[in-house]
Amino acid sequence: MRLTRRSLLNRSALLGCSLAASPLVTPVSFAAAPWDTRLVVIILRGGMDALDAVQPYGDPALAGLRQTLSGGPQAGAADLDGFYALHPALAPLLPLWRAGELGFVQAVSTPYRDRRSHFDGQDLLEAGTAALGGARGGWLNRFLQQMPGVEARTAFAIGQERMLLLDGAAPVSQWAPGAGLAMSPQAERLAGLLMEEDPLFHTALNEALELTRQDLSLGSEDAADGSASGMMQAAPKGRAHTEIAAYAAEQLRGDTRIAAFSINGWDTHYRQASGLKAALGRLSETVLKLRSGLGTGIWGKTAVAAVTEFGRTVRENGTGGTDHGTGGAMLLAGGAIRGGRVLGRWPGLEEADLYDRRDLLPTADVRQHLAWLLHGLAGARKSDLERNVFPGLAMAEDPGLLL
Amino acid sequence: MQFDGDLAEIRFGAGLSPLVRPPASAEVILGRLQGADEMAVRFPVSRFDDAFARAKEFRRLRRERKRLEGQQGYEAADKAFSAYRRAHNAARIKWHGQRLLRHVYTRDAFRERLVLFWADHFTAQGKNGALRILAAPYAETVIRPHVAGRFEDMLIAAATSPLMLHYLDQNRSAGPESRAAKRRKRLSGLNENLAREVLELHTLGVDGPYGQADVRQLAELFTGLTASQDKGFVFRPGMAEPGAETVLGQTYGGGKPELDQVLAALRDLARHPATAQHLAWKLAVHFTSDQPEPGLVSHLAARYQDSGGDLLQVYAALLEHPAAWQPDLRNVKPPFGYVASACRALAVPEVRFSELRPRQLNRLLLAPLTPMGQRWEFSGGPDGWPEEDMSWVTPHALAARLRWAMAAPRRLAQPLPDPRVFATAALGRFANERVRFAARAAETQSEAVGLILTSPAFQRR
Numbered sequence: 001m002r003l004t005r006r007s008l009l010n011r012s013a014l015l016g017c018s019l020a021a022s023p024l025v026t027p028v029s030f031a032a033a034p035w036d037t038r039l040v041v042i043i044l045r046g047g048m049d050a051l052d053a054v055q056p057y058g059d060p061a062l063a064g065l066r067q068t069l070s071g072g073p074q075a076g077a078a079d080l081d082g083f084y085a086l087h088p089a090l091a092p093l094l095p096l097w098r099a100g101e102l103g104f105v106q107a108v109s110t111p112y113r114d115r116r117s118h119f120d121g122q123d124l125l126e127a128g129t130a131a132l133g134g135a136r137g138g139w140l141n142r143f144l145q146q147m148p149g150v151e152a153r154t155a156f157a158i159g160q161e162r163m164l165l166l167d168g169a170a171p172v173s174q175w176a177p178g179a180g181l182a183m184s185p186q187a188e189r190l191a192g193l194l195m196e197e198d199p200l201f202h203t204a205l206n207e208a209l210e211l212t213r214q215d216l217s218l219g220s221e222d223a224a225d226g227s228a229s230g231m232m233q234a235a236p237k238g239r240a241h242t243e244i245a246a247y248a249a250e251q252l253r254g255d256t257r258i259a260a261f262s263i264n265g266w267d268t269h270y271r272q273a274s275g276l277k278a279a280l281g282r283l284s285e286t287v288l289k290l291r292s293g294l295g296t297g298i299w300g301k302t303a304v305a306a307v308t309e310f311g312r313t314v315r316e317n318g319t320g321g322t323d324h325g326t327g328g329a330m331l332l333a334g335g336a337i338r339g340g341r342v343l344g345r346w347p348g349l350e351e352a353d354l355y356d357r358r359d360l361l362p363t364a365d366v367r368q369h370l371a372w373l374l375h376g377l378a379g380a381r382k383s384d385l386e387r388n389v390f391p392g393l394a395m396a397e398d399p400g401l402l403l
Numbered sequence: 404m405q406f407d408g409d410l411a412e413i414r415f416g417a418g419l420s421p422l423v424r425p426p427a428s429a430e431v432i433l434g435r436l437q438g439a440d441e442m443a444v445r446f447p448v449s450r451f452d453d454a455f456a457r458a459k460e461f462r463r464l465r466r467e468r469k470r471l472e473g474q475q476g477y478e479a480a481d482k483a484f485s486a487y488r489r490a491h492n493a494a495r496i497k498w499h500g501q502r503l504l505r506h507v508y509t510r511d512a513f514r515e516r517l518v519l520f521w522a523d524h525f526t527a528q529g530k531n532g533a534l535r536i537l538a539a540p541y542a543e544t545v546i547r548p549h550v551a552g553r554f555e556d557m558l559i560a561a562a563t564s565p566l567m568l569h570y571l572d573q574n575r576s577a578g579p580e581s582r583a584a585k586r587r588k589r590l591s592g593l594n595e596n597l598a599r600e601v602l603e604l605h606t607l608g609v610d611g612p613y614g615q616a617d618v619r620q621l622a623e624l625f626t627g628l629t630a631s632q633d634k635g636f637v638f639r640p641g642m643a644e645p646g647a648e649t650v651l652g653q654t655y656g657g658g659k660p661e662l663d664q665v666l667a668a669l670r671d672l673a674r675h676p677a678t679a680q681h682l683a684w685k686l687a688v689h690f691t692s693d694q695p696e697p698g699l700v701s702h703l704a705a706r707y708q709d710s711g712g713d714l715l716q717v718y719a720a721l722l723e724h725p726a727a728w729q730p731d732l733r734n735v736k737p738p739f740g741y742v743a744s745a746c747r748a749l750a751v752p753e754v755r756f757s758e759l760r761p762r763q764l765n766r767l768l769l770a771p772l773t774p775m776g777q778r779w780e781f782s783g784g785p786d787g788w789p790e791e792d793m794s795w796v797t798p799h800a801l802a803a804r805l806r807w808a809m810a811a812p813r814r815l816a817q818p819l820p821d822p823r824v825f826a827t828a829a830l831g832r833f834a835n836e837r838v839r840f841a842a843r844a845a846e847t848q849s850e851a852v853g854l855i856l857t858s859p860a861f862q863r864r
Binding site for chain 2: 117119120133136162164167173174175176181183184186187190191193194195196197198200201204205207208211212317318319
């Protein structure tokens, strides 16, 4: 019998394997890395509309709240389970859904309430704390601080965006693909000569040149572009997300275990139909690029989690969009995910069910799911997760996100 | 101690300039700092009150647009708001350019460094679209006039600035027993944010002799400090917690809540020995090294203490101490200082800045700071930018510096200077043999200039 990761996992589950013995947490062939699974965290900046991405068309109140948006299967969304339907722009991911490699959690949020500011909402999502100013740095870095054998390459923040969730004392790598050093070979040598006597600069330069070479071998167009346009921009507008996904996959094929990056453009106050279509399209392409870039073997032990700072108002506004809300949705993908399901307790859309009579009521803390992912993927201890990574969090019952 | 003009410009100023001769002595530096603020006049930046009024107009137009949503007149309102927002952002970029020009042309560069240092010490940021342009006007009005004065005056100016009150949520903090809290059930109550940061960051330091009870008491004492859109800073007794508060063993107030009680507490905190120690350490780190000489720190702290927090005296103590003149360049310039000193070395003509449209200026001189690790005016928190050299010299950030150094100078200065001349102009006697060789051996002029600007000798100070 040909053993695939999935069949192996299923078999382990059947045998009642303990977590410690699960192949998901036992490093087999990668001596250098502390664990062998892969985690990709994507921050969807701007507030993704959960009710349009994963449309609860089975809720009788939805149609009255959304005049032009979230039309369900009648408007071309793909039925998922008789209650939820998938936005057409996510249709490229349907094969993953059918393979059990795509899932969602509805009605989740951070503890952030009421002010509905992107700035604070994202900060809190990335800090992983109950309130702003609770702890310095980000939750993913604090997770790394709990783990043995972490090196700079273990976790990678990718893109120009500052990834607060990886800020902190544990070493991490950061790079924006396509933002490399386009210098002539002569200038490269001379820069090396200039910095040779200063170890801090010399080490960073060599690393930057090395990462640039990797960029070039990935075929990044901008890295090869010596013009001044490469001065501060990464990939050309509109392609940055696939460049980043390809770059993440490349790193994750090596020693990297965690990659984090952002996809922007979710703040759809106005003409959401086109704005959200574009953003979800980028998300679809990103997931598919990760899958193709990782290859079947590594994709099989990968979990992708896409989270956003908050959801949006349940009612459509006067400009074909939605405003800042509270409860949102989280996307899960990857071969390590037990997908094909929309998880999360659905709070309902009747007026009395809403948060503040306007937003989807969060029925779970998104940090619980993230904590369970870290527990299941890397074997992080629950006590560490609840005390240090997400201070004060109660992880509650295992939602069973992973195989 | 032998005064060294080149080193003074590099370490305590904005770097060497082909236009401006280095100061001849520490007395000259301190004298200029006490004299007229020439650069503020020559390259004006909006005063805080004017910029704050702009924010009000921004909000008014945004409200108007929202009010007309789905109605007639929406498009006009939308257009008006969008145009205002564009102008709003253009103003911020313009002020950034003005601040860089000050670095290019000043003979009083220590002042520019001090403004940057103290504005960072008292980091305050706008957290919404209307207020996010205020950092430069805040530095201009709240910080700049006080950099050579008494620390307590700067502390009071910062802690009562509408931007700080907004940034650290003091605006909404009401005493639980205050009249305002009793009247309005949904009031958020006490917010400790500003009180905590005043103790931890602005005065005593995180290792200072205070506990949670002091934070709480100071937060109660601070209730009533608010800002209004129309009047700016306002003390509202109705939001103040009744009764006396005890901070570090000292009791304030008791009777009718008054602003003076808050100011008295701030003055006491400013004069506290722990504050002297904390500020001495920060100045020594900022101007000399990540690991400053303990002798320098205690020298500065003693002078602070003896002079009652007279900052000019503290700077005099800094400039007279041998550790300040240690000949190796150590600290890595943070991105703003790096770009500013490059502009100074290139003597970028004033007219070049005025030719640039806001979008171009942004692309050339503001946006590039972000990949260098310094999203200008938006540091990660109230603790401001890091001082550690390591945090600026990451592969990603160093690559951004190199890219900028290779591409930006030819857009800023035309024609580019002769690299051999430029090496001396930019580095003086710090242009070592490696730099001179690279300047000769580069294939193009812009690569040569870029290499000089990326040499560690230019990136450190």
